[in-house]
Structure formats: C-alpha cells, structure tokens
Amino acid sequence: MRKAFVTGAAGFIGSKLVDRLLSRKVEVVGLDNMSTGQDEFLRSARNETLFQFVRGDTLDSDALCGAMQGADIVFHFAANADVRFGLEHPGKDLEQNTTATFKVLEAMRATGVRRIVFPSTGSVYGEAEEIPTPEDAAFPTQTSLYAASKLAAEALIQAYCEGFEFEAYIFRFVSILGERYTHGHVIDFYKQLIEHPDYLTVLGDGTQRKSYLYVQDCLDAMLHVIDQRTAHSAPHRVQIYNLGTDEYCQVTDSIRCICQYLGLSPHLKFTGGNKGWIGDNPFIFLDTRKIRATGWEPKLTIEQAIVKTLRWLEQNRWVLKRR
C-alpha cells in the first residue's frame, strides 16, 4: 500500500484509519462532505505532509475521480450510518450507501484503481437463525433500509470484482466503539445521564443482545487481512470477514457498565418490546472464526471498549452537542 484514498475521512472510523495509515507512512487522500464528519478528527492528520484533504461528496463523480487519481487502494468508509432513522427518509440509505458506492466503483474504473475495502454490517444477516452468525449463514431477509443499502453495495462490489477484475475486502462489522465514537447507544445513554442523572430511558425492554468491537481492534483486523493480500486469489476476488469479539452483551449489561463508570444508579424506563426500533435486530452476535484463523484477535473486551469510549466522551463533551 503506497497511496490510499479514504472516503468518510473525517468520520469516526475513517479518521482513525487515516491516522493509522499515516503512521505507516502511507500517502493518504481523504474525502469527506463534512455532513457528519468532524474537523477536529482530522487535526493530527492535517499536520502530516503525506495527507491531503478534499471536501467533496461521494455522489460527485468528478470530485471522486480527481481525488482518487494515483491511489492503489480505496477505503470507502463514507456512509449514512444512522441505522435507526431509515424510515424517516427512505431514500437516504439508498442514495448515500448504495448509489454512492456505485459512483466510487465507477470512479475506480475511470482512474484504474482496482482494490477496494468496504465496511459492511452484521445487520445484513437480518434476524439470523444461526447465532453466532457465520459469513455463509442462510440467505437473509433484510429488516432495515440501512442493512438493505449495505447489502446492495456489497453486491455491486462483488459484481465489479467478477466483471472488471477488482479486488475487494468486505468486512461485516458489529457496532464499533472507542475514541471519536459519535453515535450509538453509549453516547445516547451518556448524554441522557449528563442531562438527568436520576433516570434513563431505554429503547426496547433492555434484553437486546449486541456485539461491539474497539475501533483500534477493528483497524488492526482490516489491515492485517489487507497486508496478507489474498483477495486476488479468493473466490470471485472477494474476501468477506465478520469483525467482532467472541462475546456479546445485553443492553442492561452495557447500562450497568456505564452507570458504574459514572457512579450513578438511575431509574430505568424501558419503552418496551424486544426491539429498540422497527427493523432492529434483537440479537447480533457474529461468528468470527474466519478472521481469527488469519491470526488476528481483539485486544479489548466489550467492557474495556465501553470504558475507553466513556473516557473519550468525558474529554470531548463538545461532541454531545453535535447532530
């Protein structure tokens, strides 16, 4: 890897990736439309001569082609990551996740870049019957527009690998935690408890079980696989890996951990039902034997990742005012 092009470069995972690539002396061009990206997250990157930032949108083919020129790998991390609010604007996931991925693929074809790394989601397994869910689980039924749009993007990438000899690394993430984390249940709970330490409103009945992974472990895993560079020999030139820890936690466990860290004992108000929202998957736990077989393993437990996240939120309260 000599020169990388990163979309969503000012986002949570994207900006962490940029920093990591720069520390490896990889030249990086980062693109972000700053709709949810944070200038603050690019502060250290901007000090590096190997880094160049382009403000632009992934739906803008000209911006993509210009910024991508000369890269040997694309990390397409820009996305609408609001899983919960898909139904409020049904076209957003399709446009920002599926159509944008198509634009990125077309820009790659135009500029001759052939390798793509794509963060997908464990939500594409829908309400999987097989848990922990392996990469080759039964053909799923989608329950959210977010997952549908990520599945569609995966499918496009796969078709480009077959049709245009691209190489792809697709990673299906559990929820990612850590420094620069800006949306999800930890920040929602933290925000609430800052405002009213005596009670906490919890979507669903608190029994939802989810998996989490620390952002640096997530980056380690992806770079580990890419360094082995086996996609060109993989079936259909596509490598697909689940990313997660080998544990999951119930929402109430997570609440206990957060409250313990903050020294609070709020009254819990559950909104009820086994789902947090329509289309929520009440149990997400991925089988990660495939990625573990490559030699990678996570360094942090879910609880440690939650604590890291809380510590960062405490030191960066400005982020609570965003959105």
Add this chain to the structure above:
Amino acid sequence: MRKAFVTGAAGFIGSKLVDRLLSRKVEVVGLDNMSTGQDEFLRSARNETLFQFVRGDTLDSDALCGAMQGADIVFHFAANADVRFGLEHPGKDLEQNTTATFKVLEAMRATGVRRIVFPSTGSVYGEAEEIPTPEDAAFPTQTSLYAASKLAAEALIQAYCEGFEFEAYIFRFVSILGERYTHGHVIDFYKQLIEHPDYLTVLGDGTQRKSYLYVQDCLDAMLHVIDQRTAHSAPHRVQIYNLGTDEYCQVTDSIRCICQYLGLSPHLKFTGGNKGWIGDNPFIFLDTRKIRATGWEPKLTIEQAIVKTLRWLEQNRWVLKRR
C-alpha cells in the same frame, strides 16, 4: 384481488400476466415505457374495458403515483432483463432495477398500496455450492450487475415490509420460455439458424446447465401463492419462492431440441470456457420443493416449453428484427 397495477405491462411476462388477470375479471392498469415492450403484446388486452394502459417510466414518481391509485396489488415486472450486457453500461441495472423498485415502493407508500409481487432471479444465488439451490442457501456472492440489482431490489422490498408493513411475494425465476419470449438463448439460436442453417455459434463450451419454466406455469405458480394470501402472516411479511421445473438442461441438449424441431444439423462452433459470458453462472438449478408444497406443479417439461417457444417464434418472425 380487485384492481392490479402492472409495471412492464407490454413485456414478455408482464403482458401475459395482464391477459391472465383480465381473464379473471381483475381490473388492470398497465404501465410500460415501451423501451423493450411491444404494442403487439397488448393487442388483446386493449380490447378489454377492464384494462387501461399508461405509457410511462418506473423512474417517474408522478406517473407511478397517478397510475397506481386505487390498486390493491402491484406487480412490479418492469426491469432491465439483459443479464449479459451489464458490463457495457454498469449503471443501467442499478437504475432500472434497484432505483426503479425504490420509486415503485415510494409510490405505493404515497398511494396506500401495500402488496407487491416481485420477479427476482435464480442468479441471486451466484455460483451456489448447493444444487439444487433452496431459498435459504448460503449467503451468496454476486457475479453480475443484473443479479446484484435484483438482490438489492429484494432487500429494499423486505425492508419496506418490516418498516411500513407491506406484504411481499418475491419469486426467484429460472429462465422463462413460451409465447412472447423475446430474449435469451432460444431466440439467439433460432435467429442464427434462420440466417445460416449450416452452423451455430455457441457461447461457452455448451456444458452450461440451466433451468427453464414455461410462462403459463410461471403465472400459475405466482397466482396460486397470491390466492392463498399468506404473506401478511409470513416472517417479516415476505414470502420468497423459487420458481422452476425439477429438471435442468445442458446447452447442447437445448440445441439438439431446437435443431430437431427445425430439421437442421448445423456445425457447432463453441466460443469456449465454461461460461457464456463474464458473470454467467454455469449451473443454475433451483430447489422448488417450497412452491411444490403449496400444491403447484408445472404442466410442461423444459423440452415442451422450448417447442412452444419455437412455434411462437415461427409465427411471429417480426420479433427477430427487434433490438
């Protein structure tokens, strides 16, 4: 079913569906942009007072909403069905199959129609390891832009069922044959043999194995499932069925059948390789136990369907000049 809205109403399967619905005294509004649809295919429908035709595009939300008003079911049969040429115009499948499906779903939401019937394809299983391939086969890798776009449309429909309480009937077809068939290997071979009866150019090495289904059997199957009206109680309000016969045939078998019908013995020129084109799936054979368990079974064998197709092509040579 009282009033149906059919997109792709002037196409092969769409127009056959329109005729069938009219014969059941269902009111039908048919939409087609006539890009590949045929006026001729609507000739009998146009004599029926229960039929109304709207020339319009599935990407045009206003046209969709206007035409769909008052329907209680949508048959979304408009599609780019050119599986082979996806790589020549990579945006076409995404736009005409995925984005168009989104527009149809949004028009349904706007007009309060909640039931959708969607023809998908056995190609979504990619190069399945499990053959015959059941509906819950292992999570596939896509090999063509066509299949990727149909999978994406399936996923969108599923998310609308979960999020907006739609009911969906998704049918994954093998190749369909019969009267009004206008593209695929039978017409390609027939056309060639009319032009030069002494030789036939065959894509691939002739060993590709595919399944076929007669168009009236296909319509029988879909209407049979819809008449049982169980989608509202199905998991996620989505019913998914493979449609096909319980046999498959090799390209060379199909050639034998066509040549026998025409009384020809052409020299066969194979272009080589186990695929007809990039992204082609060399073996498509679907497990149809699920649809058979509902009581449906096909009336025609693949060979009988090929003969029906040839007979129709002979009587409708004008169709060879199309495209």
